Amino acid sequence: MRRLIFLLPLLLFVGVGVAFFLGFERDPRNIPSALIDKPVPAFDLPPLPGRKEGLSNATLKGDVTLVNVFASWCIPCKVEHPVITRLAREQGVTVRAINHKDKAEDALAWLQRNGDPYASIGADLDGRASIDWGVYGVPETFLVDRQGRIRFKHVGPLTPQVVEEQILPLVKQLRAAS
Amino acid sequence: MKVPILKGVLLALALALTPVAAHAVQPDEVLPDPAMETRAREISKDLRCLVCQNQSIDDSNAPLARDLRVLVRERLKAGDSNEQVLGFVTDRYGDYVLLRPPFKATTLFLWIGPFIILAIGAVVTALYLRGRKGTDGIAVGAGGADTAPLTEDERRRLDALLNQNKLGKEDA
Numbered sequence: 106m107r108r109l110i111f112l113l114p115l116l117l118f119v120g121v122g123v124a125f126f127l128g129f130e131r132d133p134r135n136i137p138s139a140l141i142d143k144p145v146p147a148f149d150l151p152p153l154p155g156r157k158e159g160l161s162n163a164t165l166k167g168d169v170t171l172v173n174v175f176a177s178w179c180i181p182c183k184v185e186h187p188v189i190t191r192l193a194r195e196q197g198v199t200v201r202a203i204n205h206k207d208k209a210e211d212a213l214a215w216l217q218r219n220g221d222p223y224a225s226i227g228a229d230l231d232g233r234a235s236i237d238w239g240v241y242g243v244p245e246t247f248l249v250d251r252q253g254r255i256r257f258k259h260v261g262p263l264t265p266q267v268v269e270e271q272i273l274p275l276v277k278q279l280r281a282a283s
Numbered sequence: 284m285k286v287p288i289l290k291g292v293l294l295a296l297a298l299a300l301t302p303v304a305a306h307a308v309q310p311d312e313v314l315p316d317p318a319m320e321t322r323a324r325e326i327s328k329d330l331r332c333l334v335c336q337n338q339s340i341d342d343s344n345a346p347l348a349r350d351l352r353v354l355v356r357e358r359l360k361a362g363d364s365n366e367q368v369l370g371f372v373t374d375r376y377g378d379y380v381l382l383r384p385p386f387k388a389t390t391l392f393l394w395i396g397p398f399i400i401l402a403i404g405a406v407v408t409a410l411y412l413r414g415r416k417g418t419d420g421i422a423v424g425a426g427g428a429d430t431a432p433l434t435e436d437e438r439r440r441l442d443a444l445l446n447q448n449k450l451g452k453e454d455a
Contacts, residue, residue, distance in 0.1 A: 107414075110407065110410075113407070133336065134336075136333065136376075136377065136379050137377060137379070138377065139373065139374065139375060139376055139377030139378075140375070146375075206346070231350075232346075232347075232350050233350075233354075236347075236350060236351070236354065236375060237375060238375070239375040239376050239377070241333035241334060241347055241376065242333070242334060242347070
């Protein structure tokens, strides 16, 4: 029985090994947002030139809204754009955007080329509002509930799988909640 | 002919071995007040660049790191204490931005885990050593002072055995 104590280091080693091995599965880029379940930060972004509506925290109350942070220079943004377009046009989700550190004319040309599914866009020229949102890379996508609280964050391009498995069920749930 | 080459090699070596300033801080970011700039540098060294993850924002050239460096300096100019500046950033990015994790319930094991493991090791070692003393006491004593010396008969048999061994070796 006493001998079993010599197995303890081996067991500990196996335990640590298993823990580290499982760690390989986790994406180090997936940093949990500090803002989940917190109200949207106070911000007020002007519209792109020639447009009427920008984006502010006041805009984000009343409806469940998907907020997409994008830039024309961001390649993954282009990849996720059809997914977001489908969400807005076919799946009936209100989508607004923060245009992150972009030149206005580049952003407008990009929207011309790729389509504009956004209900409104706030131009964040210096990236300061993005910092308030805890954004550390584009694209990032947030889901905001009717009370204007951030309920979900996705880092990197949205995929149909994320939409089906996470966003749509959550939108349904948040709409039903209030 | 030889001398210029040697000089060239030496110059190249000198350049190669010169420590390169590793900071990413750009001249236009530096604050006019040196004391405040020193504080900004200290704070920046504790903040993780979220793009490159294992660099501090003081070391990183990423645009976000630059934005955060500028932000840190702005907060300092606005009169924030070092803790308030760190709080401002963690409110937005979470504890993950701190290169030195804070001591709290969720990080308790991180901080005291090594000491717990050390304590377990010490206890196990102590138990093992004490156990060994107990059993070895007899084994060590067998050749020691507390056993009777060989009798005359035993000594003769031992000598015979030892001699036999020696002869056997010579035969071979």
